[in-house]
Every structure is written in C-alpha cells, then in structure tokens.
Amino acid sequence: xxxxxxxxxxxxxxxxxxxxxxxxxxxxxxxxxxxxxxxxxxxxxxxxxxxxxxxxxxxxxxxxxxxxxxxxxxxxxxxxxxxxxxxxxxxxxxxxxxxxxxxxxxxxxxxxxxxxxxxxxxxxxxxxxxxxxxxxxxxxxxxxxxxxxxxxxxxxxxxxxxxxxxxxxxxxxxxxxxxxxxxxxxxxxxxxxxxxxxxxxxxxxxxxxxxxxxxxxxxxxxxxxxxxxxxxxxxxxxxxxxxxxxxxxxxxxxxxxxxxxx
Numbered sequence: 001x002x003x004x005x006x007x008x009x010x011x012x013x014x015x016x017x018x019x020x021x022x023x024x025x026x027x028x029x030x031x032x033x034x035x036x037x038x039x040x041x042x043x044x045x046x047x048x049x050x051x052x053x054x055x056x057x058x059x060x061x062x063x064x065x066x067x068x069x070x071x072x073x074x075x076x077x078x079x080x081x082x083x084x085x086x087x088x089x090x091x092x093x094x095x096x097x098x099x100x101x102x103x104x105x106x107x108x109x110x111x112x113x114x115x116x117x118x119x120x121x122x123x124x125x126x127x128x129x130x131x132x133x134x135x136x137x138x139x140x141x142x143x144x145x146x147x148x149x150x151x152x153x154x155x156x157x158x159x160x161x162x163x164x165x166x167x168x169x170x171x172x173x174x175x176x177x178x179x180x181x182x183x184x185x186x187x188x189x190x191x192x193x194x195x196x197x198x199x200x201x202x203x204x205x206x207x208x209x210x211x212x213x214x215x216x217x218x219x220x221x222x223x224x225x226x227x228x229x230x231x232x233x234x235x236x237x238x239x240x241x242x243x244x245x246x247x248x249x250x251x252x253x254x255x256x257x258x259x260x261x262x
Contacts, residue, residue, distance in 0.1 A: 002191035004118075008142055010093040011118045024123055030130040037134040037159035040112040041182070043084040044212045049229045049259020052114060052214070053078035053252050054087040054239030055105060057096040071101045072108035074248060079109045081252030085135065087114040087237060099131050106132030114163060118142055122154050135161040135182075140171040141190055145178075152178045163214065167199060172206050183207050184214035184237060197224070201231040222258035229259030 001009075044050050055071045068074055075086050088105050089097030097117075106113060115133035119125060120142060128136045136155050140148060148164075155162040164180035166172050167189055175183050185207075187199045195218040204213050214235040215228035225236050236259070242251045 003193055004139075004142055004190040007091070007094055007190075008118050008120060011091060011120065014092060015121065015123065018127070019123055024126060027123070027126040027130045031126060031158065034129060034132070037129065037161070038110070038112040040085045040135060040161055041212065043112075044182070044235050049225060049233065049256055050084040050235040051082070051225075051252050051255050052085040052087050052235060052237040053081070053083040053242050053248065054089065054116065054237060055097075055101060056087075056089050056116075056239035056243055068243070070104075072104045074243075075105040075109050075111070077248040078242070078252055079111045081249035082256050083111060083252050084235070085112040085114055087116045087239065088133075089239075090115055090117045099127065102128075102131045102133060112161075119151065120147070122151065125151065125154050125158055125160060128160060129158045133160065135163055137163050137165060137184075139165045139190065140174050141165075141167060145174055148174065149178045152180065165216065166203060169203060169206060172203050176208060176211075180211065182212045182214065184216045186216045188217035197227075200228055200233065204232040219255075222254045225255040226258040233259070 055074055057068050078086050088102045089095040090099050090102055091097050112134040114135040115128040116137050119136055119138055125136055138151055152162050161182060163182050163184050164175040165184040165186050166175050167186045185200045185203045187197050188195045197218050200215045207213055212234045213232055214237055215233040216237040219225055219236055219238045220241050228236055236255060242248045
C-alpha cells in the first residue's frame with residue numbers, strides 16, 4: 001500500500017462518519033442558499049505570479065508544522081499579503097485539518113478558498129460548497145478516470161473551480177482529457193512523499209497553452225517561486241514555508257514580487 005492509499009483509506013472512514021451525521025440532502029439545502037462561488041481564474045490568468053497560501057497544521061512528511069490557534073487570523077494575514085486564493089486543509093488524520101477550519105476562514109476573508117483534501121466522492125464536493133469553498137482539489141493519482149471525470153463535471157456544476165493535481169506525465173494526459181483548465185503539478189510524489197523540484201518544469205512543458213499551471217510543494221521561499229515562474233508557473237501553492245516563516249503577509253508578498261517579472 002502506498003502512502004496515498006493509506007491516506008485515502010482513512011479519508012473514507014472519516015467520510016462515512018460525516019455522512020451518517022449529515023445527510024446529503026442537508027448539504028444540498030445549504031448549497032441552495034449559499035452565495036455563488038468566487039472565481040479565482042481571472043486573478044490566476046493575470047500578469048505576474050499568483051499565490052495560493054495554505055492553512056496547514058501538519059503533513060505526513062514533516063509531521064507537526066506549527067500551532068495555528070486561529071486559522072482565521074492566519075488567513076487574514078495571507079489576504080493582507082496579496083494571496084489570490086487561500087487553501088485550507090480539511091483532512092484530519094495526517095494534516096490535523098477540519099471543516100471547522102474552512103468555516104472559520106470563510107467567515108474571515110472574501111478571498112477565494114480551496115478545500116484541500118483527498119476528494120473521492122461527490123459528497124465531499126457538496127461539503128466543500130456547503131462550507132464556503134470556491135475551489136476543490138482533485139488528485140489524479142487517487143482517482144480512476146471515470147471518477148475523475150464525474151467529479152470534475154460535478155465540481156463545475158456546483159460552481160467550484162477544480163484544481164486537478166498531477167505528478168507524472170500520464171496524469172497530465174488524464175487531466176487534459178477531462179478538460180481541466182487549472183492543473184497543479186505536485187513536486188511531491190504522494191505515493192512515496194519524495195520531493196523532486198524538477199518535476200514542475202518537466203511536466204509543465206506538456207500542459208496545453210491556455211491552461212493555468214500551478215507549482216506545488218517544496219517551495220521554500222521567493223527564489224523557488226521565481227524559478228517556477230520562469231518555468232511557466234502562473235500560480236504557486238505554498239504552505240509550510242508560510243506557516244513557519246514568522247510573517248505570513250510578508251511571505252506572500254515576497255513570493256508574488258519574486259514572480260512579477262516573468
């Protein structure tokens with residue numbers, strides 16, 4: 001069993017508990033009353049480098065990253081630094097996240113929010129919208145092609161912007177085949193947790209023009225942001241470096257500035 005397989009097994013167990021507590025019909029009712037989702041794509045397509053800043057308490061590779069007693073305050077700092085979107089980890093076993101964190105951040109900022117989780121069923125997309133998310137992560141490595149296609153279609157139907165994540169060439173092809181307009185290249189192999197910073201450049205060359213490209217994982221500072229911008233990234237997704245950096249607003253601003261000249 002790969003690391004990703006183990007994470008998804010836990011996600012399915014936790015999901016079953018939530019489904020027992022909250023029927024799908026209840027989520028559908030909340031979504032029906034919710035305001036429209038925010039569209040991050042105009043900002044992502046604008047000149048310069050966009051930043052998705054992440055509320056991330058822990059990770060399978062690094063363990064505990066830092067105390068985040070108030071995710072809303074962290075998100076507010078990200079927004080002040082110019083984050084174009086904010087990612088909120090909601091997976092609880094390996095990342096210590098929760099939907100409560102998503103609720104807290106949604107109440108604090110008008111910035112588009114990404115639900116960062118291991119989404120494997122339609123129920124999770126309804127959850128994402130019901131809790132105020134505007135984007136949802138779909139990890140190609142964790143989904144067969146029919147499921148990827150159906151979840152991508154449902155996300156669009158709900159008004160969510162799907163961020164389709166890849167880490168090898170075949171996954172790029174699969175993402176393109178479902179019509180993904182926002183593709184994230186993860187420098188971390190979720191099956192082994194190894195990071196290869198050359199992954200983004202290798203795969204970005206195979207992503208069609210007009211598709212927004214996101215560089216994910218292993219970005220330690222502005223130098224890495226500038227490198228990926230030069231390699232074709234429109235957006236960088238950064239968590240750990242901002243959480244532990246001490247000044248999240250300045251950290252976001254520095255990464256945006258590093259890619260401004262691309």
